Amino acid sequence: MTSGPNAIIVGAGPAGLACAVTLRAAGLSVTVLERADEVGSAWRRHYDRLHLHTDRNHSALPGMAMPATYPTYPSRAQMVAYLEGYVERFDIRPVFSTDVSAIGRCGGRWRAATSEGPMTAPIVVVATGVAGAPYRPAWPGAETFRGPIIHSGDYRNPAPYAGMRVLVVGFGNSGGEIALDLAEAGVDVALAVRGPVQVLPRDLLGFPILSWAILYRRFPARLVDRLNAPILRLALGDIEKLGLQLASTGPREMVEREGRVPLIDVGTLASIRDGSIKLRGGISRFTADRVVFADAKEEAFDAVILATGFRPDLRRLLPEVAGVLDERGMPLTTGRATRAPGLYFCGHITSPTGQLRAIAIEAGQIAESAAACRADH
Numbered sequence: 001m002t003s004g005p006n007a008i009i010v011g012a013g014p015a016g017l018a019c020a021v022t023l024r025a026a027g028l029s030v031t032v033l034e035r036a037d038e039v040g041s042a043w044r045r046h047y048d049r050l051h052l053h054t055d056r057n058h059s060a061l062p063g064m065a066m067p068a069t070y071p072t073y074p075s076r077a078q079m080v081a082y083l084e085g086y087v088e089r090f091d092i093r094p095v096f097s098t099d100v101s102a103i104g105r106c107g108g109r110w111r112a113a114t115s116e117g118p119m120t121a122p123i124v125v126v127a128t129g130v131a132g133a134p135y136r137p138a139w140p141g142a143e144t145f146r147g148p149i150i151h152s153g154d155y156r157n158p159a160p161y162a163g164m165r166v167l168v169v170g171f172g173n174s175g176g177e178i179a180l181d182l183a184e185a186g187v188d189v190a191l192a193v194r195g196p197v198q199v200l201p202r203d204l205l206g207f208p209i210l211s212w213a214i215l216y217r218r219f220p221a222r223l224v225d226r227l228n229a230p231i232l233r234l235a236l237g238d239i240e241k242l243g244l245q246l247a248s249t250g251p252r253e254m255v256e257r258e259g260r261v262p263l264i265d266v267g268t269l270a271s272i273r274d275g276s277i278k279l280r281g282g283i284s285r286f287t288a289d290r291v292v293f294a295d296a297k298e299e300a301f302d303a304v305i306l307a308t309g310f311r312p313d314l315r316r317l318l319p320e321v322a323g324v325l326d327e328r329g330m331p332l333t334t335g336r337a338t339r340a341p342g343l344y345f346c347g348h349i350t351s352p353t354g355q356l357r358a359i360a361i362e363a364g365q366i367a368e369s370a371a372a373c374r375a376d377h
Helices: 014-025 041-045 076-089 173-184 209-215 221-236 251-258 268-273 355-376
Strands: 007-010 030-033 100-106 109-114 117-121 123-126 149-151 165-169 188-192 199-201 263-265 277-280 283-286 290-293 298-300 303-306 343-345
Touching (some): 007 014, 007 109, 007 117, 014 123, 014 355, 030 117, 041 076, 123 355, 165 173, 173 263, 173 277, 199 221, 221 251, 263 268, 343 355
Parallel strands (some): 007 030, 123 343, 149 303, 165 188, 165 303, 188 277
Antiparallel strands (some): 100 109
């Protein structure tokens, strides 16, 4: 008889911890492997002012509500505290400081090559998230730019940028909120927006925007976007008057078709309106102290922050497993059985109804499928 866990879970963020709880509840023994030395390492690295864009009631992991003392939109620090409380309540004991370099089949089991030696199990759940793979576009001349060019994953707060001119690149949630953070601290900040965008208010008619997304989840994306367009325009105003180009694809369809999340506005639009955040176009190239934009205009900046997202590529982790990843190395399916029996992904595909909510749902589905897979063997 082969000893060891029924399931190996790679990652001790929200997805990995949720799967640990649901798999154990389904009667499986699990081992959680984590590269860092603590749970929720990605959340600990996020910028200081970050709050969830999804409300507390729709952001809990399986089996444990978020504390009633938390605000509607918990802070980064509160999310970290929640994850710490989660592992304590369910006695999850991840194996920390353990890197998983490759996963493949070994007989009828899965074999994980780890920094602590090989480990096998009939079931593997990849719950590594996306925040470990920052995407940094390349522009001509960037290597000559004298100021710092950092990724948003390395930004913490405005303090280092006092008295500087800063360009934030990207109009996603990180870009919009970091630009707002800098503007509120009195930093001279501009936001480079390359193409068409979509924006959603964090609350609509007194309810979290996520509640509306959940309400309409069974309706076709295009229909939902068409129905919501007039009320969103009323709530947000005409964003094209600010110099932004509204995408022809609606917010819900943008998430489902393109995997792009609209900006959830927590004050960025107001700061663009009052001029404390300036808008610029896409970047063409850099000089030693300037950024040249696509319209050939150029401007001096002291620092650049790339809010250009993350692009994880799991092909290195699964070098010999066919039929489970797309051409970019992203899972073809998440939260369900893959074409490779016993292999699952959790939390890797953007959800229009909230990532933490999706993780909780996926963890339950994975546990059900894994328990059935184990029974078949």
